[in-house]
Amino acid sequence: xxxxxxxxxxxxxxxxxxxxxxxxxxxxxxxxxxxxxxxxxxxxxxxxxxxxxxxxxxxxxxxxxxxxxxxxxxxxxxxxxxxxxxxxxxxxxxxxxxxxxxxxxxxxxxxxxxxxxxxxxxxxxxxxxxxxxxxxxxxxx
Amino acid sequence: xxxxxxxxxxxxxxxxxxxxxxxxxxxxxxxxxxxxxxxxxxxxxxxxxxxxxxxxxxxxxxxxxxxxxxxxxxxxxxxxxxxxxxxxxxxxxxxxxxxxxxxxxxxxxxxxxxxxxxxxxxxxxxxxxxxxxxxxxxxxxxxxxxxxxxxxxxxxxxxxxxxxxxxxxxxxxxxxxxxxxxxxxxxxxxxxxxxxxxxxxxxxxxxxxxxxxxxxxxxxxxxxxxxxxxxxxxxxxxxxxxxxxxxxxxxxxxxxxxxxxxxxxxxxxxxxxxxxxxxxxxxxxxxxxxxxxxxxxxxxxxxxxxxxxxxxxxxxxxxxxxxxxxxxxxxxxxxxxxxxxxxxxxxxxxxxxxxxxxxxxxxxxxxxxxxxxxxxxxxxxxxxxxxxxxxxxxxxxxxxxxxxxxxxxxxxxxxxxxxxxxxxxxxxxxxxxxxxxxxxxxxxxxxxxxxxxxxxxxxxxxxxxxxxxxxxxxxxxxxxxxxxxxxxxxxxxxxxxxxxxxxxxxxxxxxxxxxxxxxxxxxxxxxxxxxxxxxxxxxxxxxxxx
Numbered sequence: 001x002x003x004x005x006x007x008x009x010x011x012x013x014x015x016x017x018x019x020x021x022x023x024x025x026x027x028x029x030x031x032x033x034x035x036x037x038x039x040x041x042x043x044x045x046x047x048x049x050x051x052x053x054x055x056x057x058x059x060x061x062x063x064x065x066x067x068x069x070x071x072x073x074x075x076x077x078x079x080x081x082x083x084x085x086x087x088x089x090x091x092x093x094x095x096x097x098x099x100x101x102x103x104x105x106x107x108x109x110x111x112x113x114x115x116x117x118x119x120x121x122x123x124x125x126x127x128x129x130x131x132x133x134x135x136x137x138x139x140x141x
Numbered sequence: 142x143x144x145x146x147x148x149x150x151x152x153x154x155x156x157x158x159x160x161x162x163x164x165x166x167x168x169x170x171x172x173x174x175x176x177x178x179x180x181x182x183x184x185x186x187x188x189x190x191x192x193x194x195x196x197x198x199x200x201x202x203x204x205x206x207x208x209x210x211x212x213x214x215x216x217x218x219x220x221x222x223x224x225x226x227x228x229x230x231x232x233x234x235x236x237x238x239x240x241x242x243x244x245x246x247x248x249x250x251x252x253x254x255x256x257x258x259x260x261x262x263x264x265x266x267x268x269x270x271x272x273x274x275x276x277x278x279x280x281x282x283x284x285x286x287x288x289x290x291x292x293x294x295x296x297x298x299x300x301x302x303x304x305x306x307x308x309x310x311x312x313x314x315x316x317x318x319x320x321x322x323x324x325x326x327x328x329x330x331x332x333x334x335x336x337x338x339x340x341x342x343x344x345x346x347x348x349x350x351x352x353x354x355x356x357x358x359x360x361x362x363x364x365x366x367x368x369x370x371x372x373x374x375x376x377x378x379x380x381x382x383x384x385x386x387x388x389x390x391x392x393x394x395x396x397x398x399x400x401x402x403x404x405x406x407x408x409x410x411x412x413x414x415x416x417x418x419x420x421x422x423x424x425x426x427x428x429x430x431x432x433x434x435x436x437x438x439x440x441x442x443x444x445x446x447x448x449x450x451x452x453x454x455x456x457x458x459x460x461x462x463x464x465x466x467x468x469x470x471x472x473x474x475x476x477x478x479x480x481x482x483x484x485x486x487x488x489x490x491x492x493x494x495x496x497x498x499x500x501x502x503x504x505x506x507x508x509x510x511x512x513x514x515x516x517x518x519x520x521x522x523x524x525x526x527x528x529x530x531x532x533x534x535x536x537x538x539x540x541x542x543x544x545x546x547x548x549x550x551x552x553x554x555x556x557x558x559x560x561x562x563x564x565x566x567x568x569x570x571x572x573x574x575x576x577x578x579x580x581x582x583x584x585x586x587x588x589x590x591x592x593x594x595x596x597x598x599x600x601x602x603x604x605x606x607x608x609x610x611x612x613x614x615x616x617x618x619x620x621x622x623x624x625x626x627x628x629x630x631x632x633x634x635x636x637x638x639x640x641x642x643x644x645x646x647x648x649x650x651x652x653x654x655x656x657x658x659x660x661x662x663x664x665x666x667x668x669x670x671x672x673x674x675x676x677x678x679x680x681x682x683x684x685x686x687x
Contacts (some may be wrong), residue, residue, distance in 0.1 A: 063302025067379045070299055074418055090180055097298035120159055122151045125292045127420040135148040136422040
């Protein structure tokens with residue numbers, strides 16, 4: 001956990017995440033790991049008990065995890081959503097917008113690159129899970 | 142037409158800097174080619190057979206004179222003094238250096254242009270009717286809706302790593318000039334029973350190796366829910382679209398495998414959920430965008446309503462073939478053919494681009510369009526100006542009168558440029574156009590849409606040609622299959638293969654043979670496509686293989 005880049009102030013969950021199937025069978029864990037083929041909506045009845053959802057990206061080009069994170073945030077989940085696996089600095093800004101607030105990639109990220117990537121975009125065009133006010137709302141104040 | 146405000150400009154400028162940084166990291170070796178590839182693709186930069194190719198977005202095919210001039214200047218500065226207009230209403234430069242690509246993006250940003258999402262597994266440039274805002278038959282100008290969707294889809298955080306590329310087309314008339322139902326999502330803006338405008342949404346069309354015509358999944362989406370509905374369509378696709386096989390990853394396969402009914406059910410459920418998320422832009426934003434597309438200050442219709450009768454037969458033929466009825470009396474939309482006899486379909490030199498820019502400024506309220514058939518439109522030309530316009534086009538080799546004729550061929554870049562191609566397309570197009578010019582039959586055939594692809598990916602729309610040609614590789618030799626009966630218009634249909642393929646020489650003869658069958662069999666007023674639909678494949682097969 002020490003290497004995770006977190007945008008949260010609470011303490012990180014200190015036990016390993018279980019698979020979605022394992023969680024649904026026996027649900028006293030507080031950390032779950034979503035693989036690309038899992039349906040995040042299966043977790044919605046249990047969100048009150050979950051403190052960490054890891055979303056795995058075996059390959060960064062498989063974008064199912066972006067939808068999974070947004071679905072969790074749209075359901076009101078406020079716990080940690082951590083991107084793990086093949087996560088590169090070039091995806092960080094989009095991942096943040098979809099509700100990810102922690103990153104623990106296979107290859108550690110250069111903090112200065114991350115800072116630059118997150119500062120790159122002055123504004124956003126659309127609503128997502130990060131609460132930013134889209135350009136089209138700013139135009140009509 | 143749409144003009145950037147400070148927000149739009151800041152987003153494009155940020156993108157230029159991001160890409161400059163990414164290129165720099167690639168050149169320094171901090172990014173591997175595998176990591177760099179999806180990043181450069183989302184900026185339209187491909188590695189082709191001989192060089193990098195840059196695809197520049199022309200949103201819904203609309204551009205101003207200064208923008209067209211800038212495209213010409215970029216061709217001079219960074220390429221070999223020409224560019225290639227594509228079937229997605231974009232332009233491609235074929236001889237780009239990686240280290241200069243960020244400078245090109247910077248030059249584009251100066252004229253409110255970009256290459257954002259012109260490639261990659263994301264939402265691509267949104268195409269539209271090239272006569273939008275001018276056509277006599279439109280319900281409304283579809284471009285404000287395309288612009289709204291352009292903004293929504295730009296840098297979309299959830300939909301930038303989709304299973305596969307994703308293409309929208311937006312039209313607003315019964316007559317389909319944008320191959321709407323051959324897109325991942327086709328939108329037709331229609332008037333509902335209560336008189337309000339809404340969107341009829343078709344999902345799951347496409348060409349490629351598995352061509353499909355998109356089914357209608359909702360006949361009316363209110364315009365203040367359009368973005369939310371699109372978001373629902375994409376989320377269901379992102380969740381379930383196949384990722385195990387890139388040839389089965391397009392949404393058309395998902396819609397086909399789930400069935401349109403089940404896909405629709407899932408979209409409706411997601412739509413209901415998303416409506417509660419309040420993600421729709423304010424309706425004032427649509428009104429703001431619409432104001433950018435206000436009608437130009439046309440002259441009153443009763444002044445000089447017709448083009449001069451100058452007694453020039455060639456001009457009359459051009460007017461007959463290359464102009465389209467305008468909603469404003471006294472005006473026409475004029476099409477500049479980029480298909481001279483023996484030319485490369487869709488190519489324009491930098492000088493031609495600058496001339497077209499000037500003509501757009503002088504005669505068409507500073508507006509030009511790119512058609513998916515790889516021609517250029519001046520949408521708002523006074524009929525009284527047509528002769529002067531035509532004379533200047535003629536002088537520059539741009540006066541070819543062949544719109545929708547056999548010489549107006551769509552062709553992909555093919556094996557002359559493309560790393561995916563199996564066969565050359567351009568030389569086949571050139572030879573067919575030369576053949577029908579030399580034998581004089583081109584002028585007698587009427588509307589005959591001929592489309593050529595150099596591989597199964599179908600960038601040359603061969604499935605949708607009245608006559609289609611598909612180049613394949615047969616044991617290391619280029620071979621060409623012939624298809625008949627396709628259409629990309631409101632009567633959308635997919636062409637059928639006639640039988641065994643032909644050599645390069647053979648396919649030229651085969652097209653002429655098919656044209657001869659039509660000339661022999663046609664009845665009053667029938668186009669090639671009508672005759673084919675009436676008499677079927679057999680008479681053509683008999684003539685080709687009998």
